[in-house]
Amino acid sequence: MAQAAEPPSGTRDFLADEVRRRTAAFATVSDVFERYGFDPLETPAFERLEVFAGKLGEEASALIFKILKRGVHEATGEADLALRYDHTVPLARVIGTYGSQLPSPYKRYAIGPVWRADRPAQGRFREFVQCDIDTVGSSSPLADADTVWAINDALTALGVPEFQFLINSRRALYGLLDAYQVPEELGLRVLGSLDKLDKTPPQQVIEELAERGLDSDTAKTLVEDIVGDEAGMRARLATTDRGRIGLAEVDRLLELTAGLPAGRVAFTPRMVRGLDYYTGPIFEVTAPGYPGSIASGGRYDGLVAKLGGPDLPACGGSIGIERILAVQTAHDAEVRGLEVALTVLGAEDDVLRLAGELRGRGLRTAVYLGTSGKLGRQLKWANDQHARTVLIYGPEEQANGQVTIRDMASGEQTQVARHQVAEHLQRVLAGV
């Protein structure tokens, strides 16, 4: 019973203040994306199972929540639908569905829950909000820069005080492999090891590279160079074709984001960003006080086709909004109380009328709905509701056509004529 009362493992109930905080954050981000001309897209919570089948890696596929067939088919134990695992597979499906009805390029944002049957852990949930922008149908470096600018503005609007875009290019990474003559078949595993350099001491990465079959001298030089000075790395990359192309890509992105605050965007040769689908510039955002990365993205030209959509170039990014909200919880626990609490001591119909007048002026107003006729009990209720003011409209006030207004912070009480209460309170609560 106690267990049944909890929400399912890995999910959360959001009570009032938390809903308000989250809703405000999502609205902040969508305002920024709208200003960039991104269009919102909302797809269903579930897709046909075959939309996911074979589209995600094996690891991801194991994390999909599958929905049982219904009615007479339920007994088969088979599933035909699956909860949304991310916003990218549905995006590819939508591009297939609507094609030329969509603007070209199609710049869309999606802010909404996704579901993954991951092992729940501190800060890892089975239902969480993903916050993505993607631009499908443009191969221009301006599209990559647009993504970085938009995410920069969204993080700023969310109140992240300091952060940095670490950028790199998949092509530069291939150039790196060429420059150090890493055997083709070791390439991806070498990059996988280098990706750990943000958390793992260089010596350990060197050992792992050697274990993975890289010549140990090469491993040592590679790691030392990559965490060494940028000029040296650039010179080395410039010795290969793919390295030069990658560097040019990085430099173009640096140029196109030069309007951002100084140092906001930094070439980071060791940054790999997973191994799968990125094909061009990639980025990751880190911020002091926030764990891991708080945003990431890049260009993934082959992905839409791989996911079943048409073959279009694409790039995008994702903000780790849950991670940001988790850090901000501590210093942003505002409670939204009532502006006006109305006690009920007779004249109920007029009390409701008065409440209507106050709401008409935009004031958050509630009426006592309990059974006690005692003012003390009703004041306790108002206090529990964090009410700023309480109205007392007892028999005496009713007889005189007056309402007593009590300021809950100071305890001060003033009498105001019944027909002037709404106007008076609007003025007082506006902070005069």
Add this chain to the structure above:
Amino acid sequence: MAQAAEPPSGTRDFLADEVRRRTAAFATVSDVFERYGFDPLETPAFERLEVFAGKLGEEASALIFKILKRGVHEATGEADLALRYDHTVPLARVIGTYGSQLPSPYKRYAIGPVWRADRPAQGRFREFVQCDIDTVGSSSPLADADTVWAINDALTALGVPEFQFLINSRRALYGLLDAYQVPEELGLRVLGSLDKLDKTPPQQVIEELAERGLDSDTAKTLVEDIVGDEAGMRARLATTDRGRIGLAEVDRLLELTAGLPAGRVAFTPRMVRGLDYYTGPIFEVTAPGYPGSIASGGRYDGLVAKLGGPDLPACGGSIGIERILAVQTAHDAEVRGLEVALTVLGAEDDVLRLAGELRGRGLRTAVYLGTSGKLGRQLKWANDQHARTVLIYGPEEQANGQVTIRDMASGEQTQVARHQVAEHLQRVLAGV
């Protein structure tokens, strides 16, 4: 393939304008509910299956989307989770979970999707938004009135031009059965037939009542009285104990909503509102031009306990927001275009900087991301984006430190100094 591209049966993709329209409507409603002191609540998309088990009727249970167990348990074909069928079962669960941490009474609103494996039909979906308010822990008639007021204000804010609350009381309905000496065992079936009087001719209902076993003279008198004048019905109800109690309940609600526009709330003796869980006053809202009812609710004192929560009195209401949005679609198909479209004819980094300045002033601004260097092609893109203005910043303009601003409606072009563009456009687009 064509079929796979569609969203799953009974679900919808919402593209840009539709998402914006829906989001705005939901925000309008939640603003109203906030003003009444209702708190938002968001529960997970799914609950443990046992939270629903035995809580919903058989018909409803068949409509639940069940989620297959994961990992090694998937092969059992068993489900352990179920998608949210409504907002009421999760509310009862939350009250069990958080109890005294919640305000008392607990006034909460929930606006979010629910899922039902209903047969899809015109206007009936498997994923749709429900929009509920509920007050748990108050038996006061003020709580019932509060619900009616809040829904009145929400419908008004949504722009429903004319509507009426039909009110009744479950107790008055029992009084009706007493007054016409309907045998106890026929009671619910008789009410079920009377509930059809809004759509079915009286004669047909009389016949159905007779078929269901009611004496045919009684059937005729009952139906004629119930669609006849209110005074007669009131007099008849006043002859029984339950009728008098019910009438008092109705009259109290009429008194407490007397501050609403005249005629907004009307006693409707034939209105039954389903047969299940209502225990006190009930209401239904109809509006010219809108099919069926666009809101409904009532008091359901036993339900929270029946759903597994503590035994608390409760009342609430629900707005048929999908139905309202469906009717409003026709006369509210606003397209949100760009305020500024920037062409790209060189100086890309400065174009992005300029875009940043415009967005900093809140203007919805996008940069051309295609490959064509031809102005004509870029203007076509801007036109497709419904841009109000287009900026042209070609080699000549760059050399002169000027930007050409084209008004897309008039075709008029003006030149403005590069550093004054943002300020100039903000002024122009504000509608001067």
